[in-house]
Amino acid sequence: MKRVISLLLALILTVAIFAVPVYADSTAEQPDENSTRYLSKLVDYMNSKYPGLFSESNRSNINVYREVYYHYDNTDEIDWALIQAETPYNFYDYWLFDIIGLRVISDPNCRWPFPSRMGIYDAKKDTFIDMGAVDLDAYDDLEEIYNEKGYNGGYGGLLGDIDKDNAITVADATLLQRCLIGTKDFPQSDHIMYQFYDDTIWSYSDFNRDRSRDILDVTCIQRYLAKQPYPISEYKTHD
Numbered sequence: 735m736k737r738v739i740s741l742l743l744a745l746i747l748t749v750a751i752f753a754v755p756v757y758a759d760s761t762a763e764q765p766d767e768n769s770t771r772y773l774s775k776l777v778d779y780m781n782s783k784y785p786g787l788f789s790e791s792n793r794s795n796i797n798v799y800r801e802v803y804y805h806y807d808n809t810d811e812i813d814w815a816l817i818q819a820e821t822p823y824n825f826y827d828y829w830l831f832d833i834i835g836l837r838v839i840s841d842p843n844c845r846w847p848f849p850s851r852m853g854i855y856d857a858k859k860d861t862f863i864d865m866g867a868v869d870l871d872a873y874d875d876l877e878e879i880y881n882e883k884g885y886n887g888g889y890g891g892l893l894g895d896i897d898k899d900n901a902i903t904v905a906d907a908t909l910l911q912r913c914l915i916g917t918k919d920f921p922q923s924d925h926i927m928y929q930f931y932d933d934t935i936w937s938y939s940d941f942n943r944d945r946s947r948d949i950l951d952v953t954c955i956q957r958y959l960a961k962q963p964y965p966i967s968e969y970k971t972h973d
């Protein structure tokens with residue numbers, strides 16, 4: 735009997751040990767849809783740049799605010815949060831073209847506070863950074879999360895997402911193959927709306943960014959799906 739009890743105790747202990755999360759960034763820890771944990775901080779940040787222009791109570795000057803994701807460090811503290819925020823204010827005079835993670839940002843109307851429409855709150859540095867200026871390697875999981883959750887109502891399409899379901903799957907590789915052999919037409923939506931120079935990429939199916947859509951892109955999508963490395967060519971942005 736004693737042996738049974740000690741076995742049970744050992745089992746309970748083992749389950750307890752494995753139940754303690756190392757990183758608490760599970761789906762159960764997602765922010766509520768209307769969470770505004772960092773809104774006051776963002777208002778302070780924006781007012782430090784343009785005093786008096788933004789206020790938390792007057793939401794008409796912050797017309798989009800959404801806390802998309804909280805990332806927890808191994809002490810269970812939030813170390814960064816992915817935030818979507820837009821105001822009506824356009825303080826930039828260029829058409830933004832950039833590729834962040836796997837998302838193509840092409841926008842003639844960059845607005846405050848984030849030209850790429852999303853940014854992070856870095857809790858350790860207590861500051862906000864536009865996604866286009868973030869060093870993705872410096873933030874554990876950020877690129878993966880942004881690829882997954884960075885879509886914004888028709889904005890920020892994914893490279894390799896040929897069927898436009900906001901995910902890169904084997905169906906995209908198959909569809910691209912069919913388009914390349916001519917049994918399907920390339921969808922109109924494959925075209926990236928704007929290019930500054932001839933050497934910018936021009937289609938979402940150009941997964942390896944070499945300005946050509948061909949069988950290499952199919953291979954690269956398959957390698958990406960298998961979590962294998964694949965070569966990416968250089969591309970130019972507006973600058």
Ligand SMILES: [Ca+2]
Nearest residue numbers: 895897899901
């Ligand atoms: Ca897809």
Ligand SMILES: [Ca+2]
Nearest residue numbers: 940942944946
């Ligand atoms: Ca290509």
